[in-house]
Amino acid sequence: MPKPTPLTDQVVTVCFNPDADADWFAASEKVSHLLDAHGTPARRFRVRHRKLIGWLTRFLGYYLLDAARTFGAITLAAGGRKSRLDLPGMSMTAANDAIARWRAWNIHINATTKPARVWEDFLAQYHADPAKVTLAEARRRFEQQPRVLAMLAYAGGHVFDPYELSLYQAGEATYAGLYWRTALIGDALITTDGRIMRPASDSLADRFRFLNDACMYLRGLNNRARLCAVAIA
Template identity: 75%
Template sequence: MPTLTPVTGQVVTVCFATGDDADWFAASEKVNDLLHANGTPARRYRVRHRRIIGWLTRFIGYYLLDAARRFGAVTMAAGGRKSRLDLTGTAAKAAHDAALRWRAWHTHINATTKPARPWEDYLAQHHTDPAKVSLAEARRRFEQQPRALAMLAHGVDPYELSVYQAGEATYVGLHWRIALIGDALITTDGRLLAPTSDSVADRFRFLNEACAYLHGLRSSARLCAVAIA
């Protein structure tokens, strides 16, 4: 069964069927009921503007939740009707940004340091024998590796090491999926989809399932991204 321990910074995507009450309060209730956590709207989605009447929809926030504007035009939203959210554009922007990060890592860190053991290996040592290897000790051992230290020095998250070392396509693929889904998804019928563990493989399994579910929703369904406060 999927599990999710809510922590600050996690994002949950809440889905609503056509005709359901789909405002911010309804999304908050679903998150609280399933995760016993409170949250705030997360403006993660780019907004779609239709070509024919794009000049008009650009300035109207109908069917959107917590929309943000730039020079009067609606640009981002925490959610809304699926047909009004530019999910393709949201994923493309995340993929572009992730590719730039990976290439910078490849140039400045991968080319100058030896491969390192990922955090998951040290975390497994802690789980195997917590008395012998505390969580703090596991973290110390991981971060003392030259490649992990280099990532810290360059402001790159060393706990994503395994994904960086898996290659550009894997790193980019993870992050465009995260941009659409976040850390968990609540379906229209109230089911919680979440990774079964903290491993990257389980995150990919969850994200693939959640992306397929999102793709299968009708265009009139609504979404809301909630950041755990």
């Protein structure tokens, strides 16, 4: 099985039991010890405001980590108690953004160009015989396809990553499904008992397996458990 790529320029979600020390230093130590990496807090969690006292909780940073404010009101945080984080809202926003992007791709690219071979096919050619097909040549062959060129040339309100072509061609639900899961989890997750959950390889199938397992784990955590997002540089 291919070895996963190193965690660089990625986000790790660190989980803590309700009674554990769950500040930034504790999260940093876990990441350093388990992944041999260093990072900074990532303000990626939306904050939940209760309906009855939302006007008050909007300004209180209790049970939150590295909270950010807009006009005095808390909007984002690097982590905190699970019950204070708006996980459903995060997943819904990410799904809606991804759906809008996929539908634009479907109209402007899918409807006007023929299906193309995905990047993974050309990468396999390179791995099979690097002397015959260099990485640069594999990239050139992939990017010269009309559909890929159309994605690169598109100048509308969205950016279409041609290296996500396999994900685009898998359909709207699959495309959005990867993005709403990633919004919740990031690229790896450290459990409360110190286990590392991450994709077994860079393949989309392995990413989905990891995200499905991580989302199930996150759903099962006590609402008083705490989360912290760490961006690894």
